[in-house]
Amino acid sequence: MLKFIQFTITRAFLSLFTLLVVSLIVFSLMELVPANCAERYLAFKNTQGQNITIEDIAAEERRLGLDKPFPIRWGTWVGNVFIDGDFGDSCILRLNINELLSDKFWISLGICLAALIFSYILAIPIGIYSATTSNAVTNNFIRFISYLGLALPNFLLALIIMLFSTVFFQESLTGLFSNEFRDAAWSLDKFMDFLSRAWLPIFVLGWSATAFAMQTVRALMLDEIGKLYVTAASARGISGRKLLWRYPAKHSLGPVINSLGFDLNRIFNDLPVVALILTLTEAGALLIDALARSNDQQLAGAIIFLLTASIVLVNFVTDIMLALMDPRVRQGLVG
Amino acid sequence: MGIFSKTKPVENSQDLKESYFTASQGQLIRSRFKSNRTAMIAGWALTVMILIGLFAPFLSPYEPTMGGRDKSYENGPPQFPKFWDENGFSARPFLYTTERKRSIKTNFRWVLTENREKRRYLELWVDDWEYSFIDLNIDLPGTTFDFELKTLTFKKHLFGMDKGGIHLFGTEKSGKDIFSRTLHAIYTSLAVGTLGVLLSFVLALVIGGVAGYYGGWIDSILQMITDAIRTVPPIPLFMALAAFMPDEWSAETRFFFIATILGLIGWPTLARRIRTHLLSERSQEYVLAAELSGASASHVIRKHLLPSFTSYIIVDLMITFPYVVRSETALSFIGLGLTDPVNSLGSLMQNVSKADVLLNYQWYFIPVIFFIAFVLAFVFVGDGLRDASDPYSHTK
Numbered sequence: 001m002l003k004f005i006q007f008t009i010t011r012a013f014l015s016l017f018t019l020l021v022v023s024l025i026v027f028s029l030m031e032l033v034p035a036n037c038a039e040r041y042l043a044f045k046n047t048q049g050q051n052i053t054i055e056d057i058a059a060e061e062r063r064l065g066l067d068k069p070f071p072i073r074w075g076t077w078v079g080n081v082f083i084d085g086d087f088g089d090s091c092i093l094r095l096n097i098n099e100l101l102s103d104k105f106w107i108s109l110g111i112c113l114a115a116l117i118f119s120y121i122l123a124i125p126i127g128i129y130s131a132t133t134s135n136a137v138t139n140n141f142i143r144f145i146s147y148l149g150l151a152l153p154n155f156l157l158a159l160i161i162m163l164f165s166t167v168f169f170q171e172s173l174t175g176l177f178s179n180e181f182r183d184a185a186w187s188l189d190k191f192m193d194f195l196s197r198a199w200l201p202i203f204v205l206g207w208s209a210t211a212f213a214m215q216t217v218r219a220l221m222l223d224e225i226g227k228l229y230v231t232a233a234s235a236r237g238i239s240g241r242k243l244l245w246r247y248p249a250k251h252s253l254g255p256v257i258n259s260l261g262f263d264l265n266r267i268f269n270d271l272p273v274v275a276l277i278l279t280l281t282e283a284g285a286l287l288i289d290a291l292a293r294s295n296d297q298q299l300a301g302a303i304i305f306l307l308t309a310s311i312v313l314v315n316f317v318t319d320i321m322l323a324l325m326d327p328r329v330r331q332g333l334v335g
Numbered sequence: 336m337g338i339f340s341k342t343k344p345v346e347n348s349q350d351l352k353e354s355y356f357t358a359s360q361g362q363l364i365r366s367r368f369k370s371n372r373t374a375m376i377a378g379w380a381l382t383v384m385i386l387i388g389l390f391a392p393f394l395s396p397y398e399p400t401m402g403g404r405d406k407s408y409e410n411g412p413p414q415f416p417k418f419w420d421e422n423g424f425s426a427r428p429f430l431y432t433t434e435r436k437r438s439i440k441t442n443f444r445w446v447l448t449e450n451r452e453k454r455r456y457l458e459l460w461v462d463d464w465e466y467s468f469i470d471l472n473i474d475l476p477g478t479t480f481d482f483e484l485k486t487l488t489f490k491k492h493l494f495g496m497d498k499g500g501i502h503l504f505g506t507e508k509s510g511k512d513i514f515s516r517t518l519h520a521i522y523t524s525l526a527v528g529t530l531g532v533l534l535s536f537v538l539a540l541v542i543g544g545v546a547g548y549y550g551g552w553i554d555s556i557l558q559m560i561t562d563a564i565r566t567v568p569p570i571p572l573f574m575a576l577a578a579f580m581p582d583e584w585s586a587e588t589r590f591f592f593i594a595t596i597l598g599l600i601g602w603p604t605l606a607r608r609i610r611t612h613l614l615s616e617r618s619q620e621y622v623l624a625a626e627l628s629g630a631s632a633s634h635v636i637r638k639h640l641l642p643s644f645t646s647y648i649i650v651d652l653m654i655t656f657p658y659v660v661r662s663e664t665a666l667s668f669i670g671l672g673l674t675d676p677v678n679s680l681g682s683l684m685q686n687v688s689k690a691d692v693l694l695n696y697q698w699y700f701i702p703v704i705f706f707i708a709f710v711l712a713f714v715f716v717g718d719g720l721r722d723a724s725d726p727y728s729h730t731k
Contacts, residue, residue, distance in 0.1 A: 014559070017559060017563070018559075018562065018563040018566055021559075021560060021563035021564070022563060022566065022567055025564070025567065025572075026575075029575050029576070032579055147711060147714050147715070147718075148707075148711070150657060150661075150710065150714055151657070151707050151710040151711040151714060152707055153661050153664070153665065155665060155668065156684075156703055156706070156707070159684070159687060159688060159700070159703070160700075160703070162688060162693060163687075163693055163697065163700060166690065166693040166694055167693070167694075167697065261566070265566065265568050266568075268568035268571065269568045269569060269570045269571070270570070270665075271568075271571075272570065272571060272574065272669070273570070273665050273668060273669055276669055276688075277688045287571060287574070288574070288669055291574045291575060291577075291578040291671065295578060297575070297578075300571075300574075300575055300578070301575070303571070304567065304568075304571050304572065304575060307568055307571065308566055308567045308568065311566050311568070312566055315566070
């Protein structure tokens with residue numbers, strides 16, 4: 001048990017270290033923007049008709065703590081984020097980033113996690129089936145789909161679906177909410193409306209993850225099925241689905257759980273572009289808006305950090321899960 | 336191991352066995368690759384596409400930039416040359432003359448009408464706009480390093496019309512020829528991919544090489560950093576970096592910048608594989624022998640360890656390539672990547688999600704087909720090479 005706690009703590013520290021490195025990257029990105037926040041605030045005031053001098057800018061910099069050296073500013077940022085979960089203000093929009101993101105980020109995360117679950121619900125049975133079947137047509141079809149998962153990026157798939165739906169159904173299938181619910185508070189009706197529209201982004205985002213997961217599951221199953229313990233089990237008279245689920249499927253589950261974090265990474269990768277095409281109003285779209293239009297690095301940095309943090313969290317949870325589930329790892333840790 | 340793979344012929348004769356055992360590594364890989372039909376087809380498709388990309392200016396009848404736009408044929412549908420119609424047969428393929436009108440009847444929108452009586456004929460080997468195969472124009476901040484190089488300039492094009500224009504894939508809203516733009520975009524994707532992959536390869540080699548060769552705490556620290564970078568979703572990170580490009584940068588500078596950031600972020604996966612391979616290889620006896628005879632670390636890495644997995648690296652590069660192209664396409668698509676006059680598949684598709692385009696101008700989607708074919712070809716060739724370079728693959 002002690003060893004297990006030790007393992008958990010080491011993992012937690014590793015995750016924290018990863019987050020620190022990521023925060024350094026994100027923060028350096030924010031600092032690279034040509035004009036700093038003080039200049040931007042005052043530039044805004046300038047447009048309101050106030051006269052701005054160099055001293056004003058210096059005073060504003062002092063007020064915002066921008067005159068301090070880089071490591072200290074980074075430390076403050078990290079401290080605020082890690083301890084209070086506060087990302088500060090966006091210079092461009094002059095709003096608190098937490099307020100700006102709030103449920104938009106949760107919607108994004110929900111859609112992405114749903115896409116992840118969707119892809120595995122599809123991939124695990126299909127992958128196992130294709131590993132056990134000797135039907136060449138099915139196998140080649142699945143192989144082809146997996147290749148297409150790479151060749152047809154999610155955003156192109158979204159475009160093609162939109163093309164077909166506009167040509168054949170005169171409906172462009174965009175947005176996350178209908179007009180009457182866009183600004184309404186969360187309610188059951190709004191949630192149902194959301195669900196009726198969210199299936200497309202979920203499918204599109206899950207698309208390439210599904211294709212990859214199918215290939216992983218298939219390869220793992222093929223490896224395990226050829227092993228002697230499966231032959232031994234089948235010699236003992238276990239056959240069919242029972243044999244598959246009890247032996248090889250159980251063993252190939254480990255690496256699959258391990259790859260969840262990277263699949264989430266892949267889904268996040270496509271989130272902004274898909275959001276742009278399907279005109280979703282959530283964190284991915286905000287990210288594009290922040291980067292491509294308003295050059296709002298504070299907001300962009302916060303979003304990238306949050307996305308990465310959720311991947312780190314998923315990795316941490318899957319590591320622990322794996323340690324608990326796999327008897328080989330468990331034996332080594334718990335003793 | 337491909338979709339259409341045949342069963343291997345039984346090697347019964349003594350000669351075949353002999354040649355199998357005496358064949359060099361390269362010969363074995365080549366023969367295994369050739370027996371994979373999917374990979375071979377993909378290989379040919381890829382070769383054709385690379386050639387199309389390289390000879391894009393010769394094959395395309397118009398300049399892909401604003402200079403080549405056809406003012407009288409904006410948002411025009413694709414034109415297919417015909418050999419016959421109700422007015423008779425022609426040995427030379429022809430198109431009809433189109434006229435553009437707008438009046439109260441058409442609600443003041445430009446409407447194209449075909450005049451079936453007036454034929455225009457296709458010509459081969461025509462003189463048109465000028466292009467150079469080597470056109471380097473480096474314009475860094477400051478003037479010391481600026482230089483221009485323009486050679487191999489030609490004016491010949493494969494085909495054109497005797498009068499008016501020919502637009503095989505139609506035109507977009509400012510009248511630029513989509514066919515010419517697609518061909519040039521293939522070239523751009525190839526160039527960005529090659530540059531990005533090479534850069535990330537060098538980085539991966541250095542970082543993975545150091546981690547794998549020295550092992551111990553250096554390896555642990557490098558691995559922790561590599562893993563941290565690997566967790567960040569790359570496309571949002573690309574976007575954040577690309578957002579720094581000042582608007583006044585020229586298209587060429589943007590191109591190099593994009594290729595650089597693609598390379599700078601693409602290395603972790605490759606570095607990890609190189610490191611794993613080196614770790615398992617460095618405990619082999621031939622490395623020990625080299626070290627005992629006083630070889631330096633860099634000598635051992637370069638002369639002994641690297642050659643042990645060159646084929647492995649080549650395969651990895653082939654597999655990384657489509658990812659780089661994909662990332663570039665995504666970047667250009669959202670407007671943070673390459674811009675006019677450099678064409679990329681992403682910037683070609685920039686406006687296609689508008690309702691107007693979806694409903695009326697579906698030919699904007701033609702480049703998508705090329706993109707998919709391009710990436711699929713790379714994936715199949717990469718896969719075929721991986722199977723071929725694995726000496727145990729045929730026993731599976």
